[in-house]
Amino acid sequence: MGKRTIIPFGPQHPVLPEPIHLDLVIEDETVVEAIPSIGFIHRGLEKLVEKKEYAEMVYVIERVCGICSFGHGWGYCAAVEGLMKVEVPTRANYLRTIWHELSRVHSHLLWLGLMADAFGFESLFMHCWRLRETILDMFEKTTGGRVIFSVCKVGGVRKDVDNETLGGIVDGLNKIKAEIKGLTDVFITDKSVKNRTLGVGVLSKEKAMEFGAVGPVARASGVLQDMRLTGKGVYDELGFEPVIEEGGDCYARTAVRIREVFQSIELIETAAKGIPDGDIAIAVKGNPDGEFVARMEQPRGEAFYYAKGSGSKFLDRMRVRTPTNQNIPALVQMLQGADLADVPVLVLTIDPCISCTER
Amino acid sequence: MGTFKIGGVVLKSLFNKPATLMYPVIPRKWEERTRGSIGIEEASCILCGICAKKCPTHAIAVAKDQRTWAIERMQCIQCGSCVETCPKKCLRMIPEYTAPGTEKITDVVSIPEQQKQPKPEAAAAE
Ligand code: SF4
Ligand code: SF4
Numbered sequence: 153m154g155k156r157t158i159i160p161f162g163p164q165h166p167v168l169p170e171p172i173h174l175d176l177v178i179e180d181e182t183v184v185e186a187i188p189s190i191g192f193i194h195r196g197l198e199k200l201v202e203k204k205e206y207a208e209m210v211y212v213i214e215r216v217c218g219i220c221s222f223g224h225g226w227g228y229c230a231a232v233e234g235l236m237k238v239e240v241p242t243r244a245n246y247l248r249t250i251w252h253e254l255s256r257v258h259s260h261l262l263w264l265g266l267m268a269d270a271f272g273f274e275s276l277f278m279h280c281w282r283l284r285e286t287i288l289d290m291f292e293k294t295t296g297g298r299v300i301f302s303v304c305k306v307g308g309v310r311k312d313v314d315n316e317t318l319g320g321i322v323d324g325l326n327k328i329k330a331e332i333k334g335l336t337d338v339f340i341t342d343k344s345v346k347n348r349t350l351g352v353g354v355l356s357k358e359k360a361m362e363f364g365a366v367g368p369v370a371r372a373s374g375v376l377q378d379m380r381l382t383g384k385g386v387y388d389e390l391g392f393e394p395v396i397e398e399g400g401d402c403y404a405r406t407a408v409r410i411r412e413v414f415q416s417i418e419l420i421e422t423a424a425k426g427i428p429d430g431d432i433a434i435a436v437k438g439n440p441d442g443e444f445v446a447r448m449e450q451p452r453g454e455a456f457y458y459a460k461g462s463g464s465k466f467l468d469r470m471r472v473r474t475p476t477n478q479n480i481p482a483l484v485q486m487l488q489g490a491d492l493a494d495v496p497v498l499v500l501t502i503d504p505c506i507s508c509t510e511r
Numbered sequence: 512m513g514t515f516k517i518g519g520v521v522l523k524s525l526f527n528k529p530a531t532l533m534y535p536v537i538p539r540k541w542e543e544r545t546r547g548s549i550g551i552e553e554a555s556c557i558l559c560g561i562c563a564k565k566c567p568t569h570a571i572a573v574a575k576d577q578r579t580w581a582i583e584r585m586q587c588i589q590c591g592s593c594v595e596t597c598p599k600k601c602l603r604m605i606p607e608y609t610a611p612g613t614e615k616i617t618d619v620v621s622i623p624e625q626q627k628q629p630k631p632e633a634a635a636a637e
Binding site for chain 1: 515516517519520521524530542544545546567588589590591592595604606
């Protein structure tokens, strides 16, 4: 047995883009234990609910995350709508689904780029981000913002997208589909990439369930869990089926996200075809009173929104639990027994978003 | 299986022009909906203060006695609430960002007196 050493990893580290700190207890080159600590960038956004009216709070919640900003806005609105028993018009639901799935495409492309960066494949990283730019342009065209959209509001959406523009989005996505395929094939078939991912950081199905993993991490371990199955949005109408892989390793987690990119493009295509005409929002009257919980499938996994009101225009309590929060225990499990050189890749495969964990 | 699967893509990008723009030599193309900055049409503002009340970041300050409408540019998050709620429709979202600056500035606009039949020349002279 070698000598035990503790290597501090993060919150600022050249290969770790996220502000999480890990104490890596290593023996020779193998990690025997990883002790995570977070809390470096806590922003106290939940507290702001006491100062912002429930309708204004959407702008705050959107800023929980810069990548799944739409999903967070939607999750919050869903919680407040549930609380106030508001039924959102169908067209608004379709538009929300389309924007949410576009967010997933851009989030996964971003992640694929970061993953390539983690194993040192710079040109692959740049190309993934180049394609992601196309999606950001679509966002700017339809919502006016590239990162923060401010289109979701309690009761519906704030901007309509005409069917012609939706067709344009579908055409644009189909145009880059072949290019995305070309890049994702590298992750799936390239031998040197596979060397870094295949069989690395295996998380068994049992462990994934035990540690409460969510999103692509859970689905890559064969756990059937996707909040899009719970009837939010129009996923039922679109015939949505979650992507499942069995491997549980870095390769499977990459494969799940790659398949989800194409699945999202298909969902957008079906939604753009089936979107009905009609209102995009209904007027919401009164103040929230009671409690409600909404769950959303963000690109990184299940997010949880709790809203509690007591009849005033300010909510009493708003709680957001983000997917990364749930995936950190699974990460600690994966890190045990991993090679020190694999740590950056492993941390990345949970698609960490520490900033949203510290909302 | 095999290595260097990205070869085709890399070769192509060797001969293609860059994916990035040489900003600011080549200006950025704005979308019609781009939420850039807030503009006001002074002549029709009635200083009601609704925009200031509805602004989630308190970026707008309306002073009735001094007849001014002011916006703190760095505070504004371009949410568009003010544009939606203004009863006179005198605010609009300009699809262009304000120029970057080294300090936080507040733009103060003085609002001309409202005339019963507004004369365009008088408004322009203000
Ligand atoms: S800009 Fe519009 S909302 Fe604001 S004070 Fe003037 S009239 Fe009222
Ligand atoms: S766009 Fe939003 S943040 Fe900016 S001034 Fe208007 S209401 Fe305030």
